[in-house]
Amino acid sequence: MKAITVFLKDMKILLTKPMLVLTLLGVAALPMLYSSFLVDASWDPYGNTSKLPVAVVNLDKGAVYEGKSMEVGKDFVDELKDNDDFKWNFVNAAEAEDGMAHNRYYMTITIPANFSENATTLTEEHPVQAEIVFEPNSDYNFVAGQIGNSAMSKLKAKLSTQITAAYTRSMFEQVDTISDGLGDAGEGATKLKDGAGKLQGGLSTLKTNLNKLASGTTELQSGLKLLYNGAGSLKQGTGTLTQGTTDLASGLSQLVKAEQQLQAGAVKSQKGAAELNEGLLASMTGSSQLKEGLTASEAASSQLAAGADQVAKGLEQMMVATPGLQENEQFQQLLAASRQVAAGSQQLHTGQEQLLAGSTKLDAGQQQLAAGAKQLSDGGSQLATGLQTFGQKLNQASAGGSKLAAGAAALNTGAVQLGQGLTQLAGGVDGLSEGAVKLKDGAGELKDGAGKLASGSGELAAKLTDAAADTSSVKSGDDTVNMFAEPVKLTEKTDHKLDHYGLGIAPYFLSLALFVGALVFSTVFSLRDSNVPGASPMGRFLSRTLTFVMVSVLQSLLADVVLLYGLKLEVQSAPLFFLFTLIVSFSFTMIVQALVTWLDNPGRFLAIVLMIFQLTSSAGTFPLEMLPGWMQKVNPWLPMTHSIVGYKAIIGSGDYALMREQIVYLLIYAVIFLALTFLYFARQNKRTAAPSKELAV
Known part of the structure; x- marks a missing residue:
């Protein structure tokens, strides 16, 4: 069966089934609905901002500037009342906060209480910027907040211009005041010229007197040098005097201490002499008694010695008379003891005699010592009395020495201070002398300068008069003020500008709609099988491909007709717009057909993944440079990238060379994926031919 016959039979069967026809028409209308709804909804969103409710809270208390009342917040509110960019709601802070919380307002504009006050600080040393608080309700709608940001920038520029105009008017008023002041200054400069002439005469007299001052x-x-030398000698002498008086005071203090010790020793010596006298008197009495006792003891010892001798001699006679006793040991011992007692008694008598003679001498010496002790006691009393009188005088001398040392120290300090003062005075006199000379020279220069002042003040008077005339000619009208407030005028060149947002977003929405249309068709109609029994693989390939292409043509034509004639989409060339849409739809159809034919449902999933990649990476909404780096690398390989670029060339720039370049890329995609679809059915054809050969054998 011929391949074209399969397609015709499929179409005939399709026409006999109304539900299939309706489904086919619905799929064909899907890109039209998708693109037209999106483009229409986004046609001119910025032209409908007047429907967005915005809360405005004015807390400004106003201010006084250059003696005039200034209420910038009220002026700003009046400006908003005449502005239809948004639906302005002038409320208090509580209402604005509640409206934001319950999503009644898309944004809130708050004018602080010190807004006017800060606006008047421009000419101050530390100016403060006037602040308007802008609070978008991004939680409610982020895009509305972004639109509000753009609108606030324009309102800020207008408000800044108004404030600058107020400052400029004030500045021109100051210029007028300066003009009057310059006229007065011209008159003053004339008087200054007259005064400068009188000053010159007075400076001549001053110079003469300054010559005398210098001499x-x-x-x-010269006199201060001699005085300074004398002060040096005085300082040296007072230093020596201070040292001597200090040593004298120290010596006298030590002498007072020694005298006090000596006086204390004399008192102790006097007491000791008295005690010694008393002791000697007692000793003399004892020595007399000792002498008497020794005299009696000597007489007794003499008798004892005589008796002992007699006993010894009697025992000897007894031994001679009694020979038997010579052999008696006890008698011999008694005899020997008696002889020893006799000898000891004799020795005792001799010692007693010596003691008696010594006691006699001792008594004589005791009497001499008593006489000397009495003289010593009398001399000690006289010495203590004399040392007491000497101590009193010495204390007076020590106190006088201390006063003398203090006075000498004060005299030395005064001498040092005198030397320092003379040094400073000498330096001051040197400076005075040098200054007098310079003053004399300066007076001469001042005299010359006064002459120049007289000449220059005349010229100044003339210049000030001219300046007053020039400043009075400065224009301060509204045109000049507006020029200062807004010196730069922005002129927009519209050669590359699109009139509506929908024109800029249409390439993205239309490309997306065509891809979605191809994808949806693959879910409704089979891309592998035919309704014709026994259709060959090539017949099915041609039938499915022609059916898919026919639907893509219907989708393209319906979408373009509605966009061009329903939504009045403006393009550079309507024929090229139709042609390019057919090529885009054909390319997307071939891509989806190949994926679904080969993989069925997984192929549809890959087609959806490809669509997601294209939604984010084809630069249909944001510029390519704003996308992440990896998306920028993927961008050139995506079919939708080339369809969007081509649509932009047809709708906006009219760059047909760029459009043709994109057509080449899209056709390359179409041919590659069409060949992949053909390869699938070719493989089916080989599998069918192999069993036929086996049956023939």
């Missing part, structure tokens, strides 16, 4: 300071300088 006098030279003589004073």
Whole structure:
């Protein structure tokens, strides 16, 4: 069966089934509905901002500037009342906050209480910027907040212009005041010229007197040198005197301490002499008693010695008379003891005699010592009395030495201070002398300068008069003020500008609609099988491909007709717009057909993934440079990238060379994926031919 016959039979069967026809028409209308709804909804969103409710809260208390009342917040509110960019709602802070919380307002504009006050600080040392608080309700609608940001920038520019105009008017008023002041200054400069002439005469007299001052300071300088030398000698002498008086005071203090010790020793010596006298008197009495006792003891010892001798001699006679006793040991011992007692008694008598003689001498010496002790006691009393009188005088001398040392120290300090003062005075006189000379020279220069002042003040008077005339000619009308407030005028060149937002977004929405239309068709109609029994693989390939292309043509024509004639989409060339849409739809159809034919449902999933990639990476909404880096790398390989660029060339720029370049890319995609679809059915054809050969054998 011929391939074209399969397609014709499929179409005949399709026409006999109304539901299939309606489904086919619905799929054909899908890109039209999709693109037209999106483009229409986005046609001119910025032209409908007057429907967006915005809360305005004016808390400004106003201010006084240059003696005039200034209420910038009220003026701003009046400006908004005449502005239809948004639906302005002038409310208090509580209502604005509640409206934002309950999503009644898309944004809130708050004018702070110090707005006018801050606006008047431009000419101050530390100016403060006037602030308007803008609060978008991004939680409610982010895009509305972005639109509000753009509108607030324009309102800020207008308000800044008004404030600048107010400052400019004030500045021109100051210029008028300066003009009057320059006229007065011209008159004053004339008077200054007259005064400068009188000053010149007075400076001549001043210079003469300054010559005398310079001579006098030279003589004073010489005299101060002699005074300074004398002060140096005085300082040296007072230093020596201070040292001597200090040593004297120290010596006297030590002498007072020694005298006090000596006086204390004399008192102790006097007491000791008295005690010694008393002791000697007692000792003399004892020595007399000792002498008497020794005299009696000597007489007794003499008798004892005689008796002991007699006993010894009696025992000897007894032994001679009694020979038997010679052999008696006890008698012999008794005899020997008696002899020893006799000898000891004799020795005792001799010692007693010596003691008696010594006691006699001791008594004589005791009497001499008692006499000397009495003299010593009398001399100690006289010495204590004399040392007491000497101590009193010495204390007076020590106190006088301390006062003398203090006075000498004060004298030395005064001498040092005198030397320092003379040094400073000498320096001051040197400076005075030098200054007098310079003053004399300066007076001469001042005299010359006064002459120049007289000449220059005349010229100044003339210039000030001219300046007053020039400043009075400055224009301060509204045109000049407006020029200062807004010196730059922005002129928009519209060669590359699109009139509506819908024109800029239409390439993206139309490309997306065509891809979605191809994808939806693959879910409604089979891309592998035919309604014709026994259709060959090539017949099915041609039938499915022609059916898909026919639907893509219907989709393209319906979408373009509605966009061009229903929504009045303006393009550079309507024929090229139709042609390009057919090529875009054909390319997307071939891509989806190949994926679904080969993979069925997984192919549809890959087609959806491809669509997602194209939604984000084809630069249909944001510029390519604003996309992430990896998306920028993927962008040139996506079919929708080339369809969007081509549509932009047809709708906006009219760059047909760029359009043709995109057509080449899209046709390359179409041919590649058409060949893949053909390869699938070719493989089916080979599998069918192999069993036929086996049956023939």
